[in-house]
Amino acid sequence: MSIIEQAARRLEELKRAGVVVPSGVAQTPHPMNTVAPHLTPVARQAHVLPVTTPPAVPDPALQSAINAGTQAAQASLATVHDIGATLQREASVPAATVVAPAAPARRSREVKLDLEKLGVSGYLVPGQNRTALAEQMRIVKRPLLANARGEGAERVHRANLIQVVSALFGEGKTFVAVNLAMSIAMEVDHSVLLVDADVLRPSVLNRLGIDAAPGLMDVLADPKVELADVMLRTNVPKLTILPAGTASLRSTELLASTAMEKLLDELASKYSDRIIVFDAPPVIPTTESRVLASRVGQVVMVVAADSTTREQAAQAYAAVERCPVVLSVLNKSSQRSSEAYGYYYAA
Numbered sequence: 001m002s003i004i005e006q007a008a009r010r011l012e013e014l015k016r017a018g019v020v021v022p023s024g025v026a027q028t029p030h031p032m033n034t035v036a037p038h039l040t041p042v043a044r045q046a047h048v049l050p051v052t053t054p055p056a057v058p059d060p061a062l063q064s065a066i067n068a069g070t071q072a073a074q075a076s077l078a079t080v081h082d083i084g085a086t087l088q089r090e091a092s093v094p095a096a097t098v099v100a101p102a103a104p105a106r107r108s109r110e111v112k113l114d115l116e117k118l119g120v121s122g123y124l125v126p127g128q129n130r131t132a133l134a135e136q137m138r139i140v141k142r143p144l145l146a147n148a149r150g151e152g153a154e155r156v157h158r159a160n161l162i163q164v165v166s167a168l169f170g171e172g173k174t175f176v177a178v179n180l181a182m183s184i185a186m187e188v189d190h191s192v193l194l195v196d197a198d199v200l201r202p203s204v205l206n207r208l209g210i211d212a213a214p215g216l217m218d219v220l221a222d223p224k225v226e227l228a229d230v231m232l233r234t235n236v237p238k239l240t241i242l243p244a245g246t247a248s249l250r251s252t253e254l255l256a257s258t259a260m261e262k263l264l265d266e267l268a269s270k271y272s273d274r275i276i277v278f279d280a281p282p283v284i285p286t287t288e289s290r291v292l293a294s295r296v297g298q299v300v301m302v303v304a305a306d307s308t309t310r311e312q313a314a315q316a317y318a319a320v321e322r323c324p325v326v327l328s329v330l331n332k333s334s335q336r337s338s339e340a341y342g343y344y345y346a347a
Helices: 003-016 041-047 060-092 115-120 132-148 173-185 204-208 216-221 251-255 258-270 288-293 310-319
Strands: 109-111 161-166 191-196 232-234 239-242 274-279 298-304 325-331
Touching (some): 132 274, 132 298, 132 325, 173 191, 173 274, 173 298, 191 204, 216 258, 258 274, 288 310
Parallel strands (some): 161 274, 191 239, 298 325
Antiparallel strands (some): 232 239
């Protein structure tokens, strides 16, 4: 029943009770305005009286009852109008939209590097005085960063993904990878993620004094593990570390998987200023580095002076030939020329 019909019904009830409603309030005919069905036509005309015509001699008691009834009718009508207005307001208010609470942002765990100990061990750390190692790492990183920014002779796909590799074990690739990452972390316009991709013999965490932790292999093996769950923030502001993670017999297959391809896409495109440095396994005794080299934009080949043969070096370069950019670093060299990518020592 509509609001108007409710008001009309209430007025009819008041009228049947003998209450005279003023014309300003009544919107429907009063019973006195209707023709009594049992009267003759002549009598009917005589019986019709205007609602507002008072009796010739008003009775005080009757007048009081009329006034009370009129006030009651007005109050009832006002109540109906108030209810109708409330309903209209409620109908005009849109239904509340239930918004699910946002999931808390995942934050990587933070680890603290003993920078003083690393400096004593021969590694590059922030705040050091100008050293030969710092200068040499600047020489190494400049062409790499230029390619990453698209400033090279040709534009390189995934140029911000840099793989550090060697022909054999013990040539100092991890030493170079850690120092390269440290040097890039000191850049004004770049941050760096150091990935321990030597999943067969991981050593980055040990070199930096960090306990073993889940990492790359766990992300590739389990879709529920997200990158943010295993990355480690450090007290070097622009340096983050991704451990190798849990060893797997399927490491080559995991590095060649679609999951790895998606991960590399995410790493290459998510942060435009981030450089990703992979410390990868040696290429001759393993297959993991060959797979990774075909997917990154740049390779740094670390060659140990006076130990790696020409044949071994040639074999190593052939293994990464699918990478568009391959730079070389001569490690453990006694040469002290500013022109050389050398004089790094790693046990």
